[in-house]
Amino acid sequence: MQDAAVLPFILKKTVAMIGMMGAGKTAVGTALAQNLGVAFLDSDTEIVAAANQTIAEIFERDGEAFFRDREAQVIGRLLDGTPSILSTGGGAFLRAENRAMIGAKGVSVWLRADIELLWQRVKHRTTRPLLMTDDPRATLAKIQTERDPVYALADLAVDCDKSYSIEDMAERVKQALLTRPDVLEKIA
Secondary structure, three states: OOOOOOOOEEEOOEEEEEOOOOOOHHHHHHHHHHHHOOOEEEHHHHHHHHHOOOHHHHHHHHOHHHHHHHHHHHHHHHHOOOOOEEEOOOOHHHOHHHHHHHHHHEEEEEEEOOHHHHHHHHOOOOOOHHHOOOOHHHHHHHHHHHHHHHHOOOOEEEEOOOOOOHHHHHHHHHHHHOOOOOOEEEOO
16 A cells, blocks of 8 residues: 555554444554555454444453454464554454564554544444443543553553544654654655
8 A cells, every 4th residue: 555656654564443342443553554654444343344234243242252362363463464554453452462463563553542533533433332330421531541551551642632643643643753754664
């Protein structure tokens, strides 16, 4: 997908976008992929396509453990492909196997967002199985408290802010990646 004659960057490793639901992994990842002229992949989309079921349906029928096993298989397969931007599910990076695969074959970028921003982005969505509780905001806060120490293991972190556009965030991620010449190289 990259054409060195046209694009001023070479992506050398897959960039795995990690973080909480609502952090912007898909939106920012899509914009970043377009900016760099590489493919955008979404592990959740790949799982849904393979199972021909929604994530909520997979969770309900087979359970979270089954879903996490499929997720690890899909992430491994996607990391073996051409360097791209990969959006991972919010829980993917919690699994040591996934962190090891991402660390060996790619680079992890944590989109770090506060609870208020996350809640504003997810409160009206009905596609989040982990938030199907009596108090989804409290559940979201609890999940974030549990996950942030693991997300902090990411190779890079980029802070989200409600004032940033998707394009602003993609640019911020690109600038963070440029600090890693083993991942992203400017050639023009």
